[in-house]
Amino acid sequence: MAENGYDYLIAGTGVAGLCCALNLPASARVLLLSKAAADESDSFLAQGGICMLRGQEDFAGYFEDTMRAGHYENDEAAVRLMIESSPSMIAELVSRGVRFARDGEGNFRFTREGGHSRPRILFHDDVTGKEITSCLLAAVRALPNAVIRENCELVDLIAEGGECFGGVVRENATGALSPVYAKAVLLATGGVGGLFENSTNFRHLTGDGVALALRHGVAVEHVNYVQIHPTTFYTEKGGRRFLISESVRGEGAVLLDKHGRRFCNELMPRDVVTGDIRAQMKKDGTRHVWLDMRPVGAYTLREHFPTICAHCLQEGYDVFKDPIPVVPAQHYFMGGVKVDLDGRTSMRRLFAAGETACNGVHGKNRLASNSLLESLVWARRAAAAMAALPAAEAAPAPDLEDCRAYAALKERYAQSVREEAEREACYD
Numbered sequence: 001m002a003e004n005g006y007d008y009l010i011a012g013t014g015v016a017g018l019c020c021a022l023n024l025p026a027s028a029r030v031l032l033l034s035k036a037a038a039d040e041s042d043s044f045l046a047q048g049g050i051c052m053l054r055g056q057e058d059f060a061g062y063f064e065d066t067m068r069a070g071h072y073e074n075d076e077a078a079v080r081l082m083i084e085s086s087p088s089m090i091a092e093l094v095s096r097g098v099r100f101a102r103d104g105e106g107n108f109r110f111t112r113e114g115g116h117s118r119p120r121i122l123f124h125d126d127v128t129g130k131e132i133t134s135c136l137l138a139a140v141r142a143l144p145n146a147v148i149r150e151n152c153e154l155v156d157l158i159a160e161g162g163e164c165f166g167g168v169v170r171e172n173a174t175g176a177l178s179p180v181y182a183k184a185v186l187l188a189t190g191g192v193g194g195l196f197e198n199s200t201n202f203r204h205l206t207g208d209g210v211a212l213a214l215r216h217g218v219a220v221e222h223v224n225y226v227q228i229h230p231t232t233f234y235t236e237k238g239g240r241r242f243l244i245s246e247s248v249r250g251e252g253a254v255l256l257d258k259h260g261r262r263f264c265n266e267l268m269p270r271d272v273v274t275g276d277i278r279a280q281m282k283k284d285g286t287r288h289v290w291l292d293m294r295p296v297g298a299y300t301l302r303e304h305f306p307t308i309c310a311h312c313l314q315e316g317y318d319v320f321k322d323p324i325p326v327v328p329a330q331h332y333f334m335g336g337v338k339v340d341l342d343g344r345t346s347m348r349r350l351f352a353a354g355e356t357a358c359n360g361v362h363g364k365n366r367l368a369s370n371s372l373l374e375s376l377v378w379a380r381r382a383a384a385a386m387a388a389l390p391a392a393e394a395a396p397a398p399d400l401e402d403c404r405a406y407a408a409l410k411e412r413y414a415q416s417v418r419e420e421a422e423r424e425a426c427y428d
């Protein structure tokens with residue numbers, strides 16, 4: 001393969017980037033970039049599961065749950081599309097080797113999380129994201145037409161006249177910059193957690209896709225719509241906050257105040273539970289509340305949540321005997337680079353999928369376990385739209401000058417995302 005000439009350039013190796021690569025034509029030359037190691041993506045961290053429409057009788061309920069969680073700001077066509085695509089998306093995952101929990105007769109088992117009116121979430125223990133993403137990553141690594149460059153970052157787009165011709169790639173070990181030309185580029189750079197002090201996200205996820213869009217005047221939407229997860233493990237240590245999956249509450253765990261009393265309905269959507277916890281912390285003058293997982297039962301805890309149990313034990317809490325301290329933290333980004341139903345941005349040949357994109361599915365607040373599904377569905381659709389594009393005309397030369405002062409560039413990018421979020425907040 002030519003050093004800098006590809007058919008498709010994909011920034012990100014989470015579920016969105018990987019799924020897109022797998023759905024591009026086998027004859028196409030594909031380059032995937034990952035800012036850190038290829039398996040250091042939020043997709044690997046997903047615990048709870050992935051939603052699936054269980055049957056037409058659940059369509060209205062699933063639709064309503066998604067809309068209600070999103071404060072009815074969701075794009076109805078996008079929600080419909082995601083729900084209708086879920087059975088075929090799950091079938092694709094299973095065909096690629098992903099294993100979901102099943103009952104003794106081989107049927108899928110479904111769990112429930114906050115905001116869902118019935119169980120419709122597929123899972124693999126409490127490491128569903130790892131199960132899905134490691135399968136997809138192995139499949140991409142086995143593609144003869146795709147290359148993954150790890151620890152390489154997309155730092156700019158090569159664009160002119162409202163059209164994208166590729167991107168500028170920085171090798172993080174050496175700082176070397178190189179232009180990569182492609183007939184289409186997919187931004188799949190994940191969320192914005194790295195811009196927050198407390199977040200469940202990997203620290204290197206700093207909203208780069210959104211920053212690149214802002215730099216080039218590509219439309220973005222709802223950059224101020226950031227979801228806070230109600231329950232992350234509270235510790236005095238810094239770094240990434242460990243998530244205590246919502247499905248723990250879905251299976252019966254309860255939130256307690258400093259006196260050991262329940263104070264809210266644990267199965268309300270995330271923003272509501274977060275608000276209740278914050279109010280309680282304020283009232284109690286505490287830095288966390290408590291989550292009692294004992295009502296879940298020892299068997300289900302051991303069988304369904306082994307990773308969470310082990311993590312808490314490592315931190316000195318035995319969930320079979322005691323409640324654990326939990327606190328809300330930044331978790332998910334509903335806004336992003338504005339895309340249509342096929343992942344097209346406002347710039348020709350530039351696409352976006354996954355958490356970095358905003359297709360309107362989540363509205364103002366994401367329903368639990370909709371994001372893996374939404375990322376996968378839009379990545380697959382973007383792949384089809386990218387594949388249909390004709391070759392590009394002659395590409396302009398990139399301007400590498402700005403990218404050489406890396407630290408300053410990244411600070412400017414972070415600032416541009418923060419400013420956009422603040423600007424949008426003014427219009428809420």
Ligand SMILES: Cc1cc2nc3c(=O)[nH]c(=O)nc-3n(C[C@H](O)[C@H](O)[C@H](O)COP(=O)(O)OP(=O)(O)OC[C@H]3O[C@@H](n4cnc5c(N)ncnc54)[C@H](O)[C@@H]3O)c2cc1C
Nearest residue numbers: 012013014016035042043046048049154190354355371372
């Ligand atoms: C702890 C946790 C638990 C979760 N649980 C669930 C769940 O149970 N169910 C659910 O549906 N969702 C869950 N989510 C949300 C879900 O995991 C993510 O929304 C989804 O995986 C996003 O996938 P993605 O491909 O868009 O991004 P990610 O998986 O985050 O991948 C982003 C990729 O972009 C790369 N990247 C970033 N910047 C650049 C750049 N400038 N150049 C090149 N590469 C770049 C990164 O290296 C990474 O490879 C959870 C999230 C977290 C953090």
